[in-house]
Amino acid sequence: MAVFTPLSEEDINNFLKNYNIGDLVEYSGILSGIENSNFYVTTTKGRYVLTVFERLNETQIPYYLKLQKHLLDKGLSVSGPITDKNGHLFSSLKNKPASIAPCIKGEYVAQPNAQACNQMGKMLAEMHLAVKDFPLSQENTKGLAFWESSLPSLKPYMPEELFEYLKKEINRQKELMNSQVYKELEAGAVHADLFRNNSLIEINGDEQNLGGVIDFYFACNAPFLYDLAVTLNDWTINQETGKFLPEETQAFLEGYNSVRKLTEKEHSLWQDMLSAGALRFWVSRLYDFYLPREASMLKPHDPRHFERILKLRREADPKDLPWI
Numbered sequence: 001m002a003v004f005t006p007l008s009e010e011d012i013n014n015f016l017k018n019y020n021i022g023d024l025v026e027y028s029g030i031l032s033g034i035e036n037s038n039f040y041v042t043t044t045k046g047r048y049v050l051t052v053f054e055r056l057n058e059t060q061i062p063y064y065l066k067l068q069k070h071l072l073d074k075g076l077s078v079s080g081p082i083t084d085k086n087g088h089l090f091s092s093l094k095n096k097p098a099s100i101a102p103c104i105k106g107e108y109v110a111q112p113n114a115q116a117c118n119q120m121g122k123m124l125a126e127m128h129l130a131v132k133d134f135p136l137s138q139e140n141t142k143g144l145a146f147w148e149s150s151l152p153s154l155k156p157y158m159p160e161e162l163f164e165y166l167k168k169e170i171n172r173q174k175e176l177m178n179s180q181v182y183k184e185l186e187a188g189a190v191h192a193d194l195f196r197n198n199s200l201i202e203i204n205g206d207e208q209n210l211g212g213v214i215d216f217y218f219a220c221n222a223p224f225l226y227d228l229a230v231t232l233n234d235w236t237i238n239q240e241t242g243k244f245l246p247e248e249t250q251a252f253l254e255g256y257n258s259v260r261k262l263t264e265k266e267h268s269l270w271q272d273m274l275s276a277g278a279l280r281f282w283v284s285r286l287y288d289f290y291l292p293r294e295a296s297m298l299k300p301h302d303p304r305h306f307e308r309i310l311k312l313r314r315e316a317d318p319k320d321l322p323w324i
């Protein structure tokens with residue numbers, strides 16, 4: 001639905017002069033995506049996605065692009081920037097930062113099957129192992145500080161009882177984050193928004209093969225278990241009810257655990273992390289729903305989806321939550 005910064009053929013030709021990726025053949029705006037302006041660009045050397053950053057500035061961008069480059073250099077199939085002729089990961093277009101990445105094969109799949117879930121589980125664990133030597137750090141911009149600061153703005157819009165529930169859950173997570181056991185969780189730079197619509201899957205008959213992962217612009221340093229919870233809360237649920245799909249969830253967890261072994265300590269915090277993973281998107285969706293960005297052309301996501309998921313995870317008997 002969004003190309004915020006329109007580009008002419010001349011703009012793109014000038015941009016491509018900074019790169020060794022051939023000459024422009026054709027280009028078109030990508031309508032999905034709500035954060036940045038994205039374009040498919042075909043050159044004499046291949047097919048690429050050009051991104052003009054609408055929200056992030058030049059000081060914020062290096063963390064995200066360097067993380068993608070780091071994962072790419074470790075052989076992972078993620079969308080990642082091509083360096084320009086001067087060795088830079090991004091340059092500028094219409095006075096905004098912009099980068100270009102090779103196109104990943106595949107498409108958005110609404111309900112990935114067990115095969116794709118298993119592959120996503122493996123790849124997520126590989127991403128977690130791969131960041132052990134990633135030197136940069138970035139706070140979760142949609143974490144505790146954001147949740148707490150959103151409360152006063154959300155209060156007037158929410159029924160009192162629901163607002164109190166939200167406040168209680170935020171306090172509960174705050175207490176957890178201050179605990180020793182939480183601080184000891186293995187952590188690093190994680191995607192933190194790895195939904196199905198940030199993954200591309202190649203379909204071939206009944207076969208579904210993971211093409212790769214895109215859109216790292218909510219990446220941050222957080223426990224790996226949090227990233228796993230965020231991903232599962234979207235990838236392997238019944239989209240109507242929010243309940244986990246047993247076969248897909250198991251396939252995902254087995255894939256993950258085959259690469260990075262989940263620990264007993266992580267198991268003990270699983271219910272809290274699944275709740276945190278739901279809370280994060282409940283708050284951001286409430287915020288975007290009641291306090292949309294000025295001149296926003298976008299239809300906000302339904303916050304009730306993650307309210308439902310949070311309640312399901314929090315109220316579940318821990319032994320009924322999927323685990324390996």
Ligand SMILES: Nc1ncnc2c1ncn2[C@@H]1O[C@H](COP(=O)(O)OP(=O)(O)OP(=O)(O)O)[C@@H](O)[C@H]1O
Binds near residue numbers: 030038080101198214
């Ligand atoms: N490397 C890539 N290869 C193939 N397609 C891509 C690639 N990067 C982006 N796309 C396409 O562009 C669309 C928008 O990209 P993206 O999700 O990064 O947009 P955004 O505006 O940054 O994010 P958001 O999902 O937060 O709205 C994707 O849904 C995908 O179809």
Ligand SMILES: N[C@@H](CCO)C(=O)O
Binds near residue numbers: 193
């Ligand atoms: N994946 C998010 C949008 C980006 O944070 C959501 O579905 O609410």
